[in-house]
Amino acid sequence: MATVIAPQPKVGMVSLGCPKALVDSERILTKLRADGYAMSADYAGADVVLVNTCGFLDSAKEESLAAIGEAIAENGRVIVTGCMGSEAELIRAKFPQVLAVTGAHQYEDVVEAVHQAAPPSQGPFIDLVPQVYADDGGIKLTPRHYSYLKISEGCNHACAFCIIPQLRGKLASRRIDAVLREAEKLVAAGTRELLVISQDTSAYGVDVRHETRTWKSREVRTHMTDLARELGGLRTPDGTPPWVRLHYVYPYPHVEAVIPLMAEGLITPYLDIPFQHAAPNVLKAMKRPANEAKVLERLREWRAICPDIAIRSSFVVGFPGETEADFQYLLDWLDEAQLDRVGAFRFEPVEGAAANDLPDPVPEAVKEERYARIMEKTEAISAAKLASKVGRVLPVIIDEVGEPDEDGDTGATGRSQADAPEIDGAVYLRNVPEGLRAGDVAQVLIEDTDAHDLYGVIAGN
Numbered sequence: 001m002a003t004v005i006a007p008q009p010k011v012g013m014v015s016l017g018c019p020k021a022l023v024d025s026e027r028i029l030t031k032l033r034a035d036g037y038a039m040s041a042d043y044a045g046a047d048v049v050l051v052n053t054c055g056f057l058d059s060a061k062e063e064s065l066a067a068i069g070e071a072i073a074e075n076g077r078v079i080v081t082g083c084m085g086s087e088a089e090l091i092r093a094k095f096p097q098v099l100a101v102t103g104a105h106q107y108e109d110v111v112e113a114v115h116q117a118a119p120p121s122q123g124p125f126i127d128l129v130p131q132v133y134a135d136d137g138g139i140k141l142t143p144r145h146y147s148y149l150k151i152s153e154g155c156n157h158a159c160a161f162c163i164i165p166q167l168r169g170k171l172a173s174r175r176i177d178a179v180l181r182e183a184e185k186l187v188a189a190g191t192r193e194l195l196v197i198s199q200d201t202s203a204y205g206v207d208v209r210h211e212t213r214t215w216k217s218r219e220v221r222t223h224m225t226d227l228a229r230e231l232g233g234l235r236t237p238d239g240t241p242p243w244v245r246l247h248y249v250y251p252y253p254h255v256e257a258v259i260p261l262m263a264e265g266l267i268t269p270y271l272d273i274p275f276q277h278a279a280p281n282v283l284k285a286m287k288r289p290a291n292e293a294k295v296l297e298r299l300r301e302w303r304a305i306c307p308d309i310a311i312r313s314s315f316v317v318g319f320p321g322e323t324e325a326d327f328q329y330l331l332d333w334l335d336e337a338q339l340d341r342v343g344a345f346r347f348e349p350v351e352g353a354a355a356n357d358l359p360d361p362v363p364e365a366v367k368e369e370r371y372a373r374i375m376e377k378t379e380a381i382s383a384a385k386l387a388s389k390v391g392r393v394l395p396v397i398i399d400e401v402g403e404p405d406e407d408g409d410t411g412a413t414g415r416s417q418a419d420a421p422e423i424d425g426a427v428y429l430r431n432v433p434e435g436l437r438a439g440d441v442a443q444v445l446i447e448d449t450d451a452h453d454l455y456g457v458i459a460g461n
């Protein structure tokens with residue numbers, strides 16, 4: 001007698017928010033695939049739709065609520081997860097038909113909610129647990145050649161403009177052996193670039209007193225330096241080291257220990273440090289960690305050890321109480337700091353953040369004007385720094401290869417070591433040879449630059 005196998009239930013996913021939320025979505029989907037679910041690319045084909053929300057800014061909340069509304073209108077069977085899960089009442093009041101609301105990182109709860117909403121089919125033919133992140137198994141929303149590696153959740157700080165600690169709780173570091181195993185699998189499956197993310201990468205392991213674990217018969221501490229060294233020791237299937245990029249690092253003194261690893265080529269010479277401001281009284285009002293005057297000195301020391309290090313940062317303008325003198329201090333500081341990549345934001349109150357109660361809000365028109373000035377300043381710095389790269393040959397990781405044009409010239413887009421995906425610039429290549437693929441690392445002669453991007457050709461081509 002033939003065994004009748006019920007069709008696989010299908011899950012749709014709408015993923016909003018930051019790279020960290022994307023990693024959560026990947027994990028949830030990987031687990032659901034392992035449980036026998038298929039994925040649906042559209043609302044109509046889904047038995048249930050998961051909306052992974054972001055609640056960091058009020059504008060992100062609105063986007064999340066709009067996404068929930070759309071999923072309900074289009075499909076009707078909706079489960080909400082992610083940062084806005086901590087506001088279940090609000091969601092239920094607006095959308096009583098939502099099937100379940102779970103919080104950020106409650107993977108088991110989300111998966112259980114999906115099981116309730118659309119029970120999985122059972123059977124030996126569909127119950128195979130896919131090899132997570134293997135060629136045919138892992139569900140990855142990022143291109144295969146780069147992957148985010150989340151090392152901890154939550155944060156021990158209390159920055160006045162931020163509600164992450166309320167949403168995600170105190171710092172909880174993942175075991176270093178588990179992080180390294182995940183990284184090793186990713187690299188074995190084709191990842192050429194690992195992007196280390198957390199809320200505060202330099203604090204990794206503080207909550208577990210930097211406990212030691214065994215990895216490959218070695219003792220490794222749950223610490224950023226040990227993590228960086230071990231990640232730098234991984235090898236792709238063709239024997240090359242992956243790029244390892246550190247995000248959300250604060251300039252604590254111990255950060256200095258990773259700079260020699262960059263100089264040795266073990267990890268990518270790139271640090272993403274969200275300074276947010278430079279004026280001491282604004283930093284104080286923001287309650288920022290590592291808020292001290294030595295930052296410029298540190299930058300000089302780091303550049304002396306690793307001249308190619310690229311420093312990326314983000315800044316908030318128009319924070320309550322920011323005076324013209326504070327803002328000018330920031331512009332002068334940027335002249336000194338000569339950061340490679342800068343993102344700027346106008347201060348936006350976030351519901352529940354301490355900064356909302358601060359006096360002296362900055363008028364919107366002043367925020368706009370300061371935003372335009374900081375962009376002008378940082379673009380000029382970036383343009384000059386990039387111009388100095390003309391004539392150099394730089395390693396570039398290829399993100400996308402185009403189709404040949406009418407002259408048979410094929411272009412490609414990639415990134416130098418100074419460019420993280422999605423937030424920094426790009427390298428545009430002309431006339432690439434046949435066979436070049438996304439994930440390849442090519443040596444590129446830089447021919448031209450503008451304020452954000454580089455233009456070049458494969459060296460020796």
Ligand code: SF4
Nearest residue numbers: 155157159162164199
């Ligand atoms: S360090 Fe500050 S801004 Fe970053 S997550 Fe923690 S509280 Fe928020």
